[in-house]
Amino acid sequence: MVGMNGESGSPHRWGAGGGAPQLGVVIGGSFKNGLTVRLDTARSVEAIQVGNFVVVEGDENRYFSTIADLELQLTDSALAADPPPISSSFLRAALAGTHTYATAEVRPSLMLEGTDDLVAGGGPKPVRTIPMHFAILREAAGEDFDVVFGAEGDGKFALGSPLTMDHPIPLDLARFVERSNGVFGQSGTGKSVLTRLLLCGVIKSERASALVFDMHSEYAWQKEGEGGSRLRGLRELFGSRVAVYSLDARDQGRQALDGTLQIGLNQIEPGDVELLADELNLTPTFAATSFSLQQRFQERWIERLLAMDGDAVKDFCAQSGANQGAVDALKQKLNLLTNLPYIVPNQGTSVIDEIVLRLQRKGHVVLQFGRHSRLLDYMLVANILTRRIHRAYTDQVLKYDQSGDAADRPHPLTIVLEEAHKFLSPAVARQTIFGTIAREMRKYSVTLLVVDQRPSGIDAEVMSQLGTKITGLLTEEHDIDAVLTGVAGRSHLRGVLASLETKQQCLVLGHAIPMPMVLRTRAYDEAFFAAMGGRAKPATPAERDAQKRAALADIYGEE
Amino acid sequence: MRIGEVIETSTVGFWAESERLHQLPPLGALVAVALPDGATLYGVVAFGQTAGVDAGRRAVRRGTDQVFDGAIYDQHPELLRILRTTFQAITVGYAGPDGRARHHLPPWPPPLHYSVQECDRATVAAFTEAPGYFAILAASEGEVAAEQLLAAHIRCVYDRRGRDTAWLNAAGQQVARLLKRDYDRLLTVLEAIDPGVEKYEVQSTKYELGGAANGSGGENGRAGKNGYGDVPF
Numbered sequence: 143m144v145g146m147n148g149e150s151g152s153p154h155r156w157g158a159g160g161g162a163p164q165l166g167v168v169i170g171g172s173f174k175n176g177l178t179v180r181l182d183t184a185r186s187v188e189a190i191q192v193g194n195f196v197v198v199e200g201d202e203n204r205y206f207s208t209i210a211d212l213e214l215q216l217t218d219s220a221l222a223a224d225p226p227p228i229s230s231s232f233l234r235a236a237l238a239g240t241h242t243y244a245t246a247e248v249r250p251s252l253m254l255e256g257t258d259d260l261v262a263g264g265g266p267k268p269v270r271t272i273p274m275h276f277a278i279l280r281e282a283a284g285e286d287f288d289v290v291f292g293a294e295g296d297g298k299f300a301l302g303s304p305l306t307m308d309h310p311i312p313l314d315l316a317r318f319v320e321r322s323n324g325v326f327g328q329s330g331t332g333k334s335v336l337t338r339l340l341l342c343g344v345i346k347s348e349r350a351s352a353l354v355f356d357m358h359s360e361y362a363w364q365k366e367g368e369g370g371s372r373l374r375g376l377r378e379l380f381g382s383r384v385a386v387y388s389l390d391a392r393d394q395g396r397q398a399l400d401g402t403l404q405i406g407l408n409q410i411e412p413g414d415v416e417l418l419a420d421e422l423n424l425t426p427t428f429a430a431t432s433f434s435l436q437q438r439f440q441e442r443w444i445e446r447l448l449a450m451d452g453d454a455v456k457d458f459c460a461q462s463g464a465n466q467g468a469v470d471a472l473k474q475k476l477n478l479l480t481n482l483p484y485i486v487p488n489q490g491t492s493v494i495d496e497i498v499l500r501l502q503r504k505g506h507v508v509l510q511f512g513r514h515s516r517l518l519d520y521m522l523v524a525n526i527l528t529r530r531i532h533r534a535y536t537d538q539v540l541k542y543d544q545s546g547d548a549a550d551r552p553h554p555l556t557i558v559l560e561e562a563h564k565f566l567s568p569a570v571a572r573q574t575i576f577g578t579i580a581r582e583m584r585k586y587s588v589t590l591l592v593v594d595q596r597p598s599g600i601d602a603e604v605m606s607q608l609g610t611k612i613t614g615l616l617t618e619e620h621d622i623d624a625v626l627t628g629v630a631g632r633s634h635l636r637g638v639l640a641s642l643e644t645k646q647q648c649l650v651l652g653h654a655i656p657m658p659m660v661l662r663t664r665a666y667d668e669a670f671f672a673a674m675g676g677r678a679k680p681a682t683p684a685e686r687d688a689q690k691r692a693a694l695a696d697i698y699g700e701e
Numbered sequence: 702m703r704i705g706e707v708i709e710t711s712t713v714g715f716w717a718e719s720e721r722l723h724q725l726p727p728l729g730a731l732v733a734v735a736l737p738d739g740a741t742l743y744g745v746v747a748f749g750q751t752a753g754v755d756a757g758r759r760a761v762r763r764g765t766d767q768v769f770d771g772a773i774y775d776q777h778p779e780l781l782r783i784l785r786t787t788f789q790a791i792t793v794g795y796a797g798p799d800g801r802a803r804h805h806l807p808p809w810p811p812p813l814h815y816s817v818q819e820c821d822r823a824t825v826a827a828f829t830e831a832p833g834y835f836a837i838l839a840a841s842e843g844e845v846a847a848e849q850l851l852a853a854h855i856r857c858v859y860d861r862r863g864r865d866t867a868w869l870n871a872a873g874q875q876v877a878r879l880l881k882r883d884y885d886r887l888l889t890v891l892e893a894i895d896p897g898v899e900k901y902e903v904q905s906t907k908y909e910l911g912g913a914a915n916g917s918g919g920e921n922g923r924a925g926k927n928g929y930g931d932v933p934f
Binding site: 217224226229231 | 873877885
């Protein structure tokens with residue numbers, strides 16, 4: 143570890159990279175296509191994996207790179223036609239290195255100039271050059287990871303460690319919450335654990351508030367994970383800092399909820415219904431119809447529509463020019479909504495406002511759906527609530543812009559959205575509030591954490607706006623394309639992505655990490671809970687009450 | 702041990718005449734000439750022959766139904782005078798008075814009539830530690846094909862070094878490097894030195910042959926299949 147910490151205060155120079163094993167030497171390459179490295183014969187090529195983080199030591203600079211490809215080479219084509227006898231290990235050993243060898247394609251991502259003084263804050267920069275012939279490729283040492291990714295600490299949350307060694311690789315949470323992010327991966331690749339980890343990091347660091355639309359009621363309290371392990375919930379880890387609401391009144395008896403959410407028909411807008419077109423099987427004319435209804439009856443449009451008899455419909459159509467068949471059909475479909483237990487004819491905005499207020503006061507909210515876990519419920523409620531949040535945050539930013547008072551500055555909010563392709567598909571992304579948030583709400587401090595297994599179903603424009611993408615194994619071509627849209631060095635990442643293991647491995651790329659990196663995901667276990675400052679066991683009912691009172695006092699002030 | 706005397710010398714190698722008829726180091730063996738300045742010159746035996754002292758006269762058949770092989774020498778003691786055994790060595794390096802081995806040609810050829818010694822195990826081990834001098838053998842253009850010479854030398858040294866597998870592997874790689882443009886020749890060498898193939902039990906260390914010099918011919922039992930005791934001269 144020569145001089146990495148710059149003890150003398152002089153500009154940083156390095157030694158042999160902490161004695162990390164040498165892998166090979168650069169024998170060619172280009173800036174555009176990456177470096178070709180002839181791997182040392184002494185090491186089996188099988189010890190090196192695509193996606194590994196490696197370091198090339200140039201004369202002037204140190205290049206932080208990724209193994210993009212591995213290739214077997216022959217100096218003599220005769221060898222391919224007439225391979226040595228399979229029984230002779232001696233012959234194979236003799237030919238290794240001169241007639242047979244392996245090369246690696248190495249992609250430099252970042253470089254550290256020799257004159258950079260790490261102490262003075264000169265960190266790695268994007269590569270602008272390449273090293274000369276015979277520069278040494280070596281394995282990355284712990285210090286290299288620290289130089290590139292920074293050490294775990296304030297605002298730096300370790301999401302996992304590289305595959306080659308046990309060394310925490312942190313995300314920069316400040317950058318993470320700046321933009322919308324995505325967690326992708328096929329079913330069973332650990333999206334839900336990754337999302338939990340990220341939420342824990344965000345909540346612990348207090349960089350942003352989190353609102354979780356918890357379709358399967360799994361985030362708040364502990365839930366049995368795969369393989370019978372218990373995944374501790376956010377409420378258990380962070381206590382009253384995480385408020386839990388439910389759409390299902392029956393949850394109240396089982397768990398200590400902070401409130402039950404009900405939706406009034408008066409809170410539903412044509413846009414919300416539009417999002418449900420698929421679920422309700424609506425015809426394309428419904429949009430025009432519902433807008434003219436809303437124009438006429440304002441917020442009570444659904445209630446009035448449902449109350450219409452045949453004559454009233456005829457009257458309305460005569461006046462508004464709407465198609466009678468369409469109105470009838472819409473009426474029939476919307477009637478389904480009134481059967482939902484959490485829908486009431488008229489509802490004030492008190493609970494929704496309470497949720498928004500909690501979020502603005504740096505609290506976190508998990509909204510459970512209980513038994514109402516159909517997509518219809520999820521989409522309707524998420525959309526209504528988010529619309530409200532959008533309005534509140536937009537107002538607050540305008541207020542802050544006018545006053546310039548730091549107290550008015552909105553606290554960043556990140557909204558966790560599962561099954562995101564339903565909200566952000568190309569067909570609806572331009573209209574729904576989620577599309578708007580994904581595209582432009584960064585300015586208003588609201589971002590999305592999109593969780594989905596089919597990224598190809600998400601609008602390309604939204605995908606391109608995602609700052610950090612964390613993805614488990616994807617095998618479908620379209621999904622891989624979607625995730626890697628707009629990423630440099632796509633072709634090699636494609637190979638990396640398709641070769642991830644199904645469990646506990648993810649590729650992180652984007653805004654919150656200096657260079658794309660394959661990680662072994664951190665375990666969501668007792669050690670992690672301890673690191674998050676979680677309690678050893680769930681709170682007793684008495685404690686829960688106390689927490690609830692404390693939380694309410696926190697919001698509404700002391701009684 | 703003195704085994705011969707330099708009778709023809711040049712920068713790239715030398716010829717030596719054996720002390721005794723039919724007694725010469727095996728192909729590929731390392732031999733040394735102690736130089737007057739304290740340095741030692743090393744060569745690899747690249748060729749050997751036994752012929753009449755008079756180059757113009759060819760040997761003639763001397764055996765009969767009753768007298769043949771070694772017995773011929775007993776019958777014709779004058780053969781020891783009119784025949785001689787010579788061998789050629791290719792110079793592969795030298796060691797200065799400091800003893801450090803150098804794997805390149807010495808500045809001067811060995812002096813004529815100086816003694817040629819066989820190298821003991823320690824000397825062989827020291828000089829062959831690094832296979833840098835193989836290039837000289839690989840480039841040789843003598844009577845013996847370079848790949849045969851290389852293979853013979855590697856077998857000799859491997860044996861002399863007490864079947865040093867690590868050295869053999871390094872030697873194999875060095876040969877592969879030298880012959881990388883000619884896979885067929887390379888394969889010839891590698892197959893000849895492959896320790897997995899038990900086809901060469903040539904005892905390169907036992908090159909002190911029996912034979913005509915002590916008059917015992919092929920009857921002393923030391924000249925086996927690979928010895929030279931039964932060579933019909």
